Amino acid sequence: MTSGPLLELDAVEVSYGGAIRALSGVSVAVPAGAFVALIGANGAGKTTTLKAAANLLPVDRGAVTAGRISFEGEDVTHQPVHRLVRRGLVLAPEGRRCFRSLTVEENLITGALGRSSTRAEQREDLDKIYALFPRLTEVRRSPAGLVSGGEQQMVAIGRALASRPRVLLLDEPSMGLAPLVVEHIFRALKRLTTESGLAILVAEQNAAIALRHADRAVVLENGRTALEGDAKALAARGDVKAFYLGRAPSIETRVA
């Protein structure tokens, strides 16, 4: 273990298809056990930032063109995804993307396939996930495509947790879900960070809820880090409040 942050993105730049610049200077630090919110408007680069960290950009023909991504102090910018997952860095993608024809429990098991776990370990992991999201116990034998949106989000998170991560990257968990369900999920995530020391980097359109539960927050604007700091302090700032929790001109124009 190094004393620096567990996951660190340093001035990362990304372009798609060698032409479309998506990120032009994103810096994010995620210390062990921290709950970090990544907020910003549509198209600010939240998803791209998470995909860059998980090295999933090549799927969309994107690439990191400058900057550095390090995990435990080591440069992992080009490390294969399965190795990152094994080391403890995993993404629960936007839109949940459960394996629809597999049952809920099979979905959870797929998260553990990358690691050569014993059946007992697998059972233990499943029990932990069911304890975190008790609703999943009732639907464990149903195809994941047929459970509710909230349950699918829990499956997606649980599936990522089954790989025993140390940093969970979570993309837009609130998407299309009822506020109560979102609240339930964020509470569960918060509990994970305080009880098991898991670090979470969550990208959220819904800045209010993200800032309420997170310790730290990073605000992205037009593909770069615009603000960074304590979540409560950011939430209290007039410009953040106005722009992300209400309506107002952008931070860049205000700050500059």
Added chain:
Amino acid sequence: MELADFQFFVEVLVGGLLSGVMYSLVAIGFVLIYKTSGVLNFAQGALLLFAALTFVSLVEKGLPFWAAFALTFAALTLIGIGVERAVLRPLVNQPPITLFMATLGLSYIIEGAAQLIWGTQVHALDLGIDDTPIDVAGVFISTFDLVAAGVAAAMVASLLAFFRFTRIGLAFQAVADDQFAAVAVGLRLHRVWVVVWTAAGLVALVAGLLWGARLGVQFSLSLVVLKALPVLVLGGFDSIAGAIVGGLIIGAVEKLGEVYLGPLLGGGIESWIAYAVALALLLVKPSGLFGRPSTERA
């Protein structure tokens, strides 16, 4: 209908269903690869030919059945690994039509290689299965067809079990459902592809032996894929169950059509009626009878 007519009908139907099982077997090779990589693997027929030709040549060189079988399977595994390395990996994230063209090229390379190694003459393949018809309640059934269907059914059942009950099978289904999510949770796409191509190779081997024993091992053997296409259209390109049911339907339709419609339409029906049925279904149900079960809430 008189008893004799009915017995004749059953005889034709059973014969059709039995040959249908063999169509299913060829179709399943396509489905495996299509499900995991979204590619219609045109090279499946070439693999089938390569397998049959390699096997029969090894047997002619004096190798016992199982040794020839194992060696051929090993060769197909090497092809699977080679295809993943040299074709699939460099072309990852390319549009499906590019991959389709690649498999088209691949099929000629494999056929050419088979020709280069084993020569071009026609080989007879004797699997030692007796082909005297047996009499079941007045209905005559070909022993060879019965055995072939049994082998094909066992093959399909073991494949299904493999993909249902093993870890790699779970990974296979995950990749088939959502490739991106599968990569994101740490599954190794390349490994799944190698396994799938190897499984498709095994299917090609078994299908190649059965078809080779029936038609003789020759280059037109690779054309049995043309028999698999209507099966795929009928059953859906991504459904193993669809390939089985589609194969049975096509097999039965071909034989019944030939016997009962043939005299009216002047014969030769067997060669095109499968396509007519597949086309008719396309108009009604474009994804096939079993294509992509939409496991989604309305």
